[in-house]
Amino acid sequence: MTGRSRFVSAADVAERAGVSRSAVSRAYTPGAHVSAETRRRIYAAAEELGYRVNRLARSLHQPRSDLVGVVGANLANPYISAQLAALSAALQRRRLQCLLLNTAGSGPGAQEDLARLLDYRVRTVVLLSGAAPDALIRLCAQNGARMVLINRPAPPEGAAADLILADSAEGGRLAAARLRAAGCRNVAVVISASRTSAKLDRARAFAEDMARHGVPVTRWAKGENSYQTGVEAARALLARPGIDGIFGVTDEIALGVLNTARAEMGRRVPDDLSVIGFDDAPVSAWASHGLTTVAQSLEALTAATLEAIDCAPEAPPLHLRLPVALVERSSVALAAHRHDVIVP
Amino acid sequence: MTGRSRFVSAADVAERAGVSRSAVSRAYTPGAHVSAETRRRIYAAAEELGYRVNRLARSLHQPRSDLVGVVGANLANPYISAQLAALSAALQRRRLQCLLLNTAGSGPGAQEDLARLLDYRVRTVVLLSGAAPDALIRLCAQNGARMVLINRPAPPEGAAADLILADSAEGGRLAAARLRAAGCRNVAVVISASRTSAKLDRARAFAEDMARHGVPVTRWAKGENSYQTGVEAARALLARPGIDGIFGVTDEIALGVLNTARAEMGRRVPDDLSVIGFDDAPVSAWASHGLTTVAQSLEALTAATLEAIDCAPEAPPLHLRLPVALVERSSVALAAHRHDVIVP
């Protein structure tokens, strides 16, 4: 069709419509002036040829692109996938494009893969999983891209990145208080092995709060952030009697615990064991689970992310702390009755 | 830093390293020859400045880009998210970038949003949800991009698109046979309202096979492809006794049915009611569900998609039919005993 290239270009359209290339360019530039007749002929020619403005070429002129890099690892995780669904839909509404990077597929070269996002001149890099090495944050700054960290640990120091954090400490305390109210006297917290991120904060706040009230806490920290980790934790922790409450730092983990406790370890939940999670993933509300959990609002998270994305490149970093709330369902005992404890 | 632009360019690096721009370009081009010393100085300068090759500009020269457009609507759906996770990881391994489009966020302008993917000169458009209007398929062809349809209806005719289909008919028959083996004599199939896609084929094959064996089938086709649709179907279908087997054309739907049957409608599954799904989403294997289902292999699906992506633009369209297999779990009764039926 075009002769010289696979793609149809503005020159092709110009020739077809009998106008100059500049006219074509103007016809697709919002602020430009073209006569109605010229525009009509250009659009007609474009339609026939299947012409589309090449945004790759266009972006060479613009100070920043419409590309937003989104980085995740556990894309099949119920909460992460809900996050991604909400974020990508919101980006779509703003006419921003989402360049998705799944670091689970990148092996040891993850750092390099992350950097490669910048090759596409993304205006922002949003991190849903993993950590942000300061080298990468510096790279972003040098290339005029903002970096948004969602429930990630704060960067080393001085490194400028937007921070969006659900209130992990408050969430950990809420979970602890709720289990105590249920009369639990010997609890466990299940974390994955990941040493980064908000998950540690949730666990720490939980443990501290329990310690302050004299309740012993067993820590289980192996595996990745997955359902399977919850399964294995439950098998180990419930092998013998004792534990009467478990906090999974993630709904997915907590659901692994919950299901294994019931199906394999012969526990009645919440009668013998109370289980509580963190996230409020859609699946936690299903009748098969009824997981009591600490909710972080997806809407608030998405709105905050968009706010960060809208920031000018040189604007000072944003630090947003999002509130959390306890969602009561049926995986935690209603009140203390098995131990004759007075709820504070 | 650079003076003229936000981004650091090859010219900046060249100046800093005391070489020409071409040398910089060559240092980053796989097949090119640069002396070790020159390369070292260039890399050093690039490191200091935070230089990265601008792939947007680079792609102006290349016949096709490294961008693959991936289109989905229900990104939070358990199976779709698993699909996306597998696909994006695989793309990552191939050094291909994933441009994600969530059509759920685009409202009525979905068609235009889809077309906008081509503005980025994606080499391939992969459709996970929704339909492919022939106008769009034509547009792809005109722009040298292939279109890959996964479990989508075949395009009108002559329109060239790669088709990757799990064997819906076989799956529907497997589900029917399994329910009959369980002794079901009055069954229902739950479809969403979507008139497109493989879901209809699954339901049709199921219904035909049942009809052939004289088993009446109730059709329930409202709502979208979601858990909630399964919930509402179960409420309606199980309001009075009669139905003893339900086929959900999607695991998510089937799980809505399963959970509602148990928790709200007082049915014991599989004793009073057998439930079977389609997909084999990870969550279906959880102990809380134990959903018997028709599995389409994620690995096979991903491999097939990559095969299509690897095709040259002018290669003839691919038509791949992927086998399905029944995965036995605990949501379907073991054998016919309630009705004294001989299993064929």
Added chain:
DNA sequence: CTGTTAGCGCATTCAC
């Protein structure tokens, strides 16, 4: 092996 030149597709001056 290196630097110079041209051109990718586009937006944006500048004349007319």
Added chain:
DNA sequence: GTGAATGCGCTAACAG
């Protein structure tokens, strides 16, 4: 309002 010329950042074909 329109067309010709320039430059965005890069690669490739050219000469040295």
